Amino acid sequence: MIRIAVDAMGGDFAPECNVKGAVSALAANKEIEVILIGNEEAVDPILKGLEYDKDRLEVIHTTEVIETSDEPAIAVLKKKDSSLVAGMKMLKNKEADAFVSAGSSGAILVGGQIIAGHIGNVRRAPLVVEVPTVEGKSLLLDCGANVDAKPEYLLQFAIMGTLYAKYIMHKENPTVGLLNIGTxxxxxxxxxxxxxxxxxxCDQINFVGNVEARGLPFGEADIYVCDAFAGNIAxxxxxxxGKALLKQIKASLMTSFSGKMGGLLIKPSLKGLMKTFDSSEDGGAPLLGLNGLVIKAHGNSTDVQIKNAILQCIGFAENDLTDKIEKAVEA
Amino acid sequence: MIRIAVDAMGGDFAPECNVKGAVSALAANKEIEVILIGNEEAVDPILKGLEYDKDRLEVIHTTEVIETSDEPAIAVLKKKDSSLVAGMKMLKNKEADAFVSAGSSGAILVGGQIIAGHIGNVRRAPLVVEVPTVEGKSLLLDCGANVDAKPEYLLQFAIMGTLYAKYIMHKENPTVGLLNIGTxxxxxxxxxxxxxxxxxxCDQINFVGNVEARGLPFGEADIYVCDAFAGNIAxxxxxxxGKALLKQIKASLMTSFSGKMGGLLIKPSLKGLMKTFDSSEDGGAPLLGLNGLVIKAHGNSTDVQIKNAILQCIGFAENDLTDKIEKAVEA
Structure with missing residues (x-):
């Protein structure tokens, strides 16, 4: 059994979507247990209307909620009975294998590093995003956790990214590029x-040198390593x-009759393409290198996204990725 | 008369496109004089086949060329009789108002700062790019000159960008955003x-706070200020x-009959749009804050682009932008 803690209170559509997503995940996979962390008074009424395997779902009651408007570091220290802090503590105490939250990004990043804590010799936990490319997907890390990074952090990101690409994305000998402004x-x-x-x-990675941001959507490298400032800008x-261009295409098609006709005809193709370049059905972004896995789901996560974020944890647990990261970074 | 020096030897299609572009610019505007800097033996035969106002074109003979494979700082110091170094010296000595080069980007950035030199209290010269947006164009600076910038450089970039947006892009009270990973x-x-x-x-600028990269193609701010690493990544x-998405759209249209038909119908609209989002006809990117204007034209500049880069200098000279920058940064 894989134990996955879920922040019932974080996100724009919490607790409803979070609870529903958790129940859907339970139905989709029999190998998981879900621990819903949040205020019972809010969570229980939603659960009451749903059918699920009661042996695999537990509710842990908390009274506080970290809001996105809270200053992250202060909130994590002060709101000790919040769902987010409780989830991070479960990781620290090995009471859960993974923790999923759609709450305050800043608080997840801070809470992950200071409460759940880094595993082994890991210095900093990078936020990892799978970026859609012409070839499939590439990994971009760090996308948001560590600005003003040190060179040795980037090396660790490359090692962790390589393990992620190998075991989660099933890429053989994935290439690592250093995101840079020239080759x-x-x-x-x-x-x-x-x-x-x-x-x-480093002989643990397949380093291909500096790569420019221009090659990112073309999948020039499997893994792009950078500090969080550069990663977030990219x-x-x-x-x-992507959004601006699609908006412009639509607008430009409306300016002529042939454009309008053509627009109707290409709609199905365009829809398929938009789906490839869209991440709204994805679960969330993992924070690697912590005691257990943290998944940062989108703040506006629907129940489908919460479900997907929960299911995303299975591959990590099955592959003992946390353990593999600890050993690889040790070496 | 505005005196514009042109590097005849820099760029993939030099000297032919450079010479032809210079002659076209002379024909397009009667208020300019062009000084072509390069090897006479290469330049003269091309000029011979062209018609132009001989009173407004001068050739200055140089024997060396800085290649893109040369290490920029070393090349600028050692190749003293190169077209690039000669052009920068003309700016320094006020023998030209502007210098256009499609040569080694690195050498232009280094040569601009150490040979042409900064004007007044300007600490660093940023490379400025006009980025196409849904609303028109926004300025992004610094796009390539100064990595590891200091806070006061960014302030100067904001002041210089404001003057550029006012006088060259004709924007009233242009907004300045600090490119950042959160607002x-x-x-x-x-x-x-x-x-x-x-x-x-700073009361010389209309600062609107931090802006995320997501808003860049939507023209959320008129001017985006950042260090060259972040600017280049963006x-x-x-x-x-842009390139990947258009490639994908084309490919996805080819997968169905209706897509193919629709593709034919939308071609004219799409072409117009691509032109808006394409910079290939633009002249080049200015380096601001030097003794005179330096325009870095694309390495693969055609004669049309060289011509446009030369004509781009006119607005600068007519508005005394170099002088305005000196005074604004002083204050």
């Missing part, structure tokens, strides 16, 4: 120039340009 | 957190996603 070894800022030789010398630009 | 004041890395209060307190992701 030559001397290019970049102080961080990338210092990280380059560390990555080059990811958000990616999302924004 | 709250405390968000970001050490650089953006230190730059925020400087920008907030710009290259922008270009890459």
């Amino acid at each position: 030559e070894e001397y290019k970049g800022n102080a961080l990338t120039r210092a990280a380059y030789p560390l990555l080059k010398e 990811l958000k630009t990616f999302e924004g340009v | 709250e004041e405390y968000k970001g890395n050490a650089l953006t957190r230190a730059a925020y209060p400087l920008l907030k307190e 710009l290259k992701t922008f270009e890459g996603v």
